[in-house]
Amino acid sequence: xxKGLAGAAVLLLAACSSNGAGDADRVGIxxxxxxxxxxxxxxxRCNNDFDYCAMPDGECRGIADxxxxxxKKPEACTRDYRPVCGCDGRTYSNAxxxxxxxxxxxxxxxxxx
Numbered sequence: 491x492x493k494g495l496a497g498a499a500v501l502l503l504a505a506c507s508s509n510g511a512g513d514a515d516r517v518g519i520x521x522x523x524x525x526x527x528x529x530x531x532x533x534x535r536c537n538n539d540f541d542y543c544a545m546p547d548g549e550c551r552g553i554a555d556x557x558x559x560x561x562k563k564p565e566a567c568t569r570d571y572r573p574v575c576g577c578d579g580r581t582y583s584n585a586x587x588x589x590x591x592x593x594x595x596x597x598x599x600x601x602x603x
Contacts, residue, residue: 523560530557542592547585550577551596564590575601 519526521534528534528543536543537560544561567586574585576593581600588595 524562526560528558528560529555531555536560542589543594544589545577545594547595548597550594558594561589563592572598573600574598575603 521527522537524536524538524541528536529545540563541560542563543558545556545558549556549558564586567584567590570584572584574582574588574595575597576582576588576591577596578591578593579596579601580591580593582588582591582593585595
């Protein structure tokens with residue numbers, strides 16, 4: 491019985507950790523490295539201080555244990571004003587400044603609007 495439950499748990503975790511076609515490009519890249527997986531159920535952090543855990547826009551609000559990909563923070567951003575709400579709950583002047591601060595975009599527009 492325990493063997494069956496353990497096997498079911500492994501299958502469930504494997505199914506939940508995959509988010510589809512995007513996983514194919516991450517095969518072979520170590521978890522937490524640039525281009526590798528971050529966040530998810532295990533809460534994996536990016537190893538490089540110049541990376542952040544990038545998620546598709548809005549995904550941080552909809553899926554509590556969503557996995558992202560470690561991506562380089564932008565080194566420079568334009569000064570255009572198109573406010574976004576970051577996944578950290580702060581308002582940024584545009585998506586680039588949110589990423590430079592190390593957060594993905596939760597929604598277009600200022601937080602709380």
